[in-house]
Amino acid sequence: xxxxxxxxxTGGTIIANNLxxxxxxxxxxxxxxxxxxxxxxxxxxxxxxxYVAFGQMMPDELYRDEASxxxxxxxxxxxxxSKFELDKxxxxxxxxxxxxxxxxxxxxxxxxxxxxxxxLEEGAxxxxxxxxxxxxxxxxxxxxGGNVGIVVxxxxxxxxxxxxxxxxxxxxxxxxxxxDKVNIKYHYPINRMHSIENxxxxxxxxxxxxxxxxxxxFNLEEVDxxxxxxxxxxxxxYKYDLLISIPEHHGMEVxxxxxxxxxxxxxxxxxxxxxxxxxxxxxxxDTTNLPVSKTGSAAHFQAEVIAENIASIIKIGTPVIDYxxxxxxxxxxxxxxxxxxxxxxxxxxxxxxxxxSMHWFKMSYNKMYWxxxxxxx
Amino acid sequence: xSEEKVVDARNTYCPGPLMELITYMKQAQVGDTIELxxxxxxxxxxVPEWVNKIGHEMVSSEKIDEVWHIKVRKAR
Numbered sequence: 405x406x407x408x409x410x411x412x413x414t415g416g417t418i419i420a421n422n423l424x425x426x427x428x429x430x431x432x433x434x435x436x437x438x439x440x441x442x443x444x445x446x447x448x449x450x451x452x453x454x455y456v457a458f459g460q461m462m463p464d465e466l467y468r469d470e471a472s473x474x475x476x477x478x479x480x481x482x483x484x485x486s487k488f489e490l491d492k493x494x495x496x497x498x499x500x501x502x503x504x505x506x507x508x509x510x511x512x513x514x515x516x517x518x519x520x521x522x523x524l525e526e527g528a529x530x531x532x533x534x535x536x537x538x539x540x541x542x543x544x545x546x547x548x549g550g551n552v553g554i555v556v557x558x559x560x561x562x563x564x565x566x567x568x569x570x571x572x573x574x575x576x577x578x579x580x581x582x583x584d585k586v587n588i589k590y591h592y593p594i595n596r597m598h599s600i601e602n603x604x605x606x607x608x609x610x611x612x613x614x615x616x617x618x619x620x621x622f623n624l625e626e627v628d629x630x631x632x633x634x635x636x637x638x639x640x641x642y643k644y645d646l647l648i649s650i651p652e653h654h655g656m657e658v659x660x661x662x663x664x665x666x667x668x669x670x671x672x673x674x675x676x677x678x679x680x681x682x683x684x685x686x687x688x689x690d691t692t693n694l695p696v697s698k699t700g701s702a703a704h705f706q707a708e709v710i711a712e713n714i715a716s717i718i719k720i721g722t723p724v725i726d727y728x729x730x731x732x733x734x735x736x737x738x739x740x741x742x743x744x745x746x747x748x749x750x751x752x753x754x755x756x757x758x759x760x761s762m763h764w765f766k767m768s769y770n771k772m773y774w775x776x777x778x779x780x781x
Numbered sequence: 782x783s784e785e786k787v788v789d790a791r792n793t794y795c796p797g798p799l800m801e802l803i804t805y806m807k808q809a810q811v812g813d814t815i816e817l818x819x820x821x822x823x824x825x826x827x828v829p830e831w832v833n834k835i836g837h838e839m840v841s842s843e844k845i846d847e848v849w850h851i852k853v854r855k856a857r
Contacts, residue, residue, distance in 0.1 A: 558803045599797040695793040695796070696793065696795070
């Protein structure tokens with residue numbers, strides 16, 4: 405049984421490691437094999453980018469060599485896929501190599517698409533890439549005061565990030581002693597200040613306390629980078645001195661190029677996590693079109709389900725569990741407090757007041773991630 | 782040729798039904814219709830507000846067996 409995993413991010417790596425341990429005997433007996441193909445030899449802890457953007461982490465702290473995270477019975481190759489030939493049960497890589505499979509996992513992730521909005525790349529800072537996070541920190545360091553806008557594209561990875569970055573901006577300017585010279589305005593696409601109702605109920609009074617203005621129903625249409633004005637599809641404008649963007653995301657180009665899903669999101673069954681129309685193809689994390697948060701946490705819980713089911717299919721011929729929509733997100737409420745949101749398809753999150761202990765738990769998790777992605781936590 | 786698409790956002794909290802609708806409306810062509818399925822009662826209020834503000838067209842909204850079926854046509 406050949407298992408092929410395409411993508412070495414959170415989802416792909418956890419699935420590979422989890423399977424490698426569950427199938428240790430089958431792999432030893434040459435009855436199963438696991439191959440992981442990735443576009444990079446390095447693995448990034450993406451949530452750390454928010455800390456880089458505020459000078460709290462250095463970029464090199466975000467990386468480990470992917471090979472060092474993988475069980476030794478996994479074949480790992482840095483050779484991204486260029487063609488998915490699902491009807492032939494094979495993929496072709498950029499290096500021209502063909503990999504046949506019995507079971508395929510697509511875990512290619514997502515990417516930011518600032519180009520979708522005219523002027524956004526030139527006019528805004530973002531923290532969704534290493535270069536962007538460093539550039540944003542330098543802009544913050546030089547900022548002396550004025551209007552700071554936060555604007556949110558749809559869809560975007562880490563739905564809690566707009567709230568977190570707003571808290572962090574408030575604390576950052578406060579720590580520098582210039583908060584009274586900075587007006588922070590938060591712009592959000594729907595008609596409440598966060599998509600999760602209980603997050604909105606919790607965050608609204610916090611934003612009021614911090615003096616953060618809120619404009620809802622603001623879907624960005626264009627940015628006039630020269631005059632520093634952004635305009636919404638709904639018809640409003642905002643004059644900024646510093647603009648922080650959570651850009652629209654798409655799935656990876658290879659998914660679009662192979663027509664596996666519009667905008668790079670692959671149609672996926674919300675419980676089995678199989679690609680629609682293919683019983684031997686699983687999709688995990690950001691790559692799915694599921695109505696679930698695009699976060700490492702969702703990828704983690706989905707990965708556990710996929711690994712358990714692939715292993716059980718090999719051992720007893722049938723999957724054993726369904727994905728229930730579980731997501732657990734830390735929510736940093738500034739530089740010294742945090743809370744969390746845990747929910748699934750049936751239960752909405754019930755937010756608790758932010759406190760210092762959760763913040764330190766999150767700071768610990770920033771290190772524990774490397775245990776998590778090895779499939780041990 | 783306009784398309785009709787169903788977006789199943791039942792029993793989801795994040796990013797939630799309206800965010801899902803916005804995502805698919807961006808992918809759609811002018812004239813396409815999207816039917817949003819939602820178990821969140823707030824959706825029946827939130828969607829028309831967004832649709833009216835942005836200039837799309839509400840086609841219908843009805844609750845059948847605890848599920849809202851909200852049809853929206855892309856107009857711009």
